[in-house]
Amino acid sequence: MGPYYIDLHKTAVQTQQKSLEGYVGFASLPNQVYRKSVKRGFEFTLMVVGESGLGKSTLINSLFLTDLYSLEYPGPSHRIKKTVQVEQSKVLIKEGGVQLLLTIVDTPGFGDAVDNSNCWQPIIDHIDSKFEDYLNSESRVNRRQMPDSRIHCCLYFIAPSGHGLKPLDIEFMKRLHEKVNVIPLIAKADTLTPEECQQFKKQIMREILEHKIKIYEFPETDDEEENKLVKKIKDKLPLAVVGSNTIIEVNSKRVRGRQYPWGVAEVENSDHCDFTILRDMLIRTHMQDLKDVTNNVHYENYRSRKLAAVTYNGPDNNRAAKGPLSTKSPLAQMEEERRDHVTKMKKMEMEMEQVFEMKVKEKVQKLKDSEAELQRRHEQMKKNLEAQHRELEDKRRVFEDERSNWEANQRLEQQKMEASRTLEKNKKKGKIF
């Protein structure tokens, strides 16, 4: 990355407002988006959880006005096995040119055993495995199609006891509210009177608050009108629903409802139940938002937890105990670790170098001292020897002097003697005459 430009991400982006002096045409962008999305088609995955007999299949059929569950494809209450299963079925439905691939995930056996401990586990596992699939396909080197089979919404059916949440309800929602958008529903609401229903709802919401359960929240918008609607819906939570696809004539109107001896409970009558609110919210206005929240919140949570675990794996993972999650990618994490390691190594190298130098110096010094000592001794010896030499020389000189003196004396004596003898001889000779 050379100095060829300003990196928009490292410096504060300065955007300027510009007004247009004529029609440009990018206002058609929404249309472009619209067309593309219709061409692509849509998909949605809905999970349905609740004890058997709460009318889940009927409600789904009513919501989508189709026989998703039928004799051929029985609902979860008819498919109970020994353990809780998680099963899904896909249907393709079309409306107004828009194609929707709808996946319904249901959980036959949930809450129906005598001992229901951990009956939520297969569900949690299923949700996680879908996240895992998505994470893996997102992380591949070669990414092509990334099928999204993540659960976008979980409708949780509460039995209309009128009293409050069951321990199982609380357990379930507590464990799943951070993995999926949970929308609790009061099932078979036509067994409760309006007053009972009101009480029940209040009680449930109290308990939800008390246990800090985070159910799906409708987003605030900038629109006043919309916000008013949102507030209205919030006041009616949890929604109490009734499902039916049977058409009955009421006051010469054909409606869907449930026929009782005492009257007809109409599914789409907002005085009778909250079905229309649920349908409008789930399908007509907030389906996209449910997908977005799943993608941006629940999935990201799963992903960051998973990657953190992977990153901080290994023998030197004392960081796992430390503060908040790093925002770095595992690769950046490794990069940082590598840099730390390089620093550590440099330090180690320096230390080793120092120790080494010191030891070498010591040894060299010792050697030097040794050499000096030996040199000194040698000098000493040499001096001694020279002294002896000189002494000897002196002695010799003295001796030679003495000797040559003596010899000279001797010669002198000898000469004298010779001389006197000769004289003597001559005298003797001379005297005779």
Add this chain to the structure above:
Amino acid sequence: MAATDVDVFSNEEKRSLNLGGHVGFDSLPDQLVSKSVTQGFCFNILCVGETGIGKSTLMNTLFNTMFENEEASHYQNGVYLRPRTYDLLESNVHLKLTIVDTVGFGDQINKEDSYKPIVDYIDTQFENYLQEELKIKRSLFNYHDTRIHICLYFIAPTGHSLKSLDLVTMKKLDSKVNIIPIIAKADTISKNDEAVSEINASMNALLPFAVVGSVEEVKVGNKTVRARQYPWGIVQVENENHCDFVKLREMLIRVNMEDLREQTHARHYELYRRCKLEEMGFKDTDPDSQPFSLQETYEAKRKEFLGDLQRKEEEMRQMFVNKVKETEAELKEKERELHDKFEQLKRMHQEEKRKVEEKRRDLEEEMNGFNRKKVAAETLSLSQPLKKDKDKKN
């Protein structure tokens, strides 16, 4: 990620069902549109072309607004990329437009490396996105996407074929970004020029748009249009007989903006990402062709990484051990040499000593000899005087 083609699930059982009434999911596209309008759109244009070729004028004309721009000098000593971001609003649609200008392109004497800063810039935007995508805690949905969605390559209207700089640059950019070649200042080439058809052929049926840009308005007839006024006539920007401006605007903005964004993301970015990951040693399958899970991939990478660090540490330690051994050996050698030297000196010294001893003994002997001689001579001289006296008596 957005929904993908429905056919992906063709291997799973999928029932097509009929609806018994209006359900309401036909509002899904509207829901999606409403969300994207709220988020706002973003588009990034890279303009590559020589200084003075008309890039800024064309941008102003296309977007009907006066973008800031200082005229660039021709004396840059390199190619610089200058990104500028603008917030535009049309109807209720917000567009965050980034225009990246290449300053100094084609101005140097040696243009061999001119394409490099451009390729670098494009790659860096990909890299930034990739880094964000790989973070543990990331926020992609409000990430300011700076990846280049379209590169407008301005060709000088010389009337001849492409310059070699153009060929080299376009080739390098071709695999990294969507390119639209544009013949700038089309009002300087006459219609049906050889160049246009030649260029067509040499670029695989890519149609370069021959454009004219202008922000000045001229009165033609009783309409006021954007045009360039010459003594010999008025070149109207939006007249399709005069130039391809309308076609370009149509294509770029009104019809395909979203497509271009998607192409950039789905094709060019994916290519970059794939190359980058492969470079770092990531694979999708192990030697047995079993697909890796993300966990396995990271764990493997991490093991490799830790092993690498360990190895480096070992290497360094070993190096030191060797160094120490070497130095020790050196010093020992020196010690030995010293020892030898002094041994030799000692021997020499012994030898000298011996010699001195010898000399001493010699001297001693001589002295003894001399003393004996002396003594002998004395005894002789003692007896001599008797003889003398004896002689005297006679």
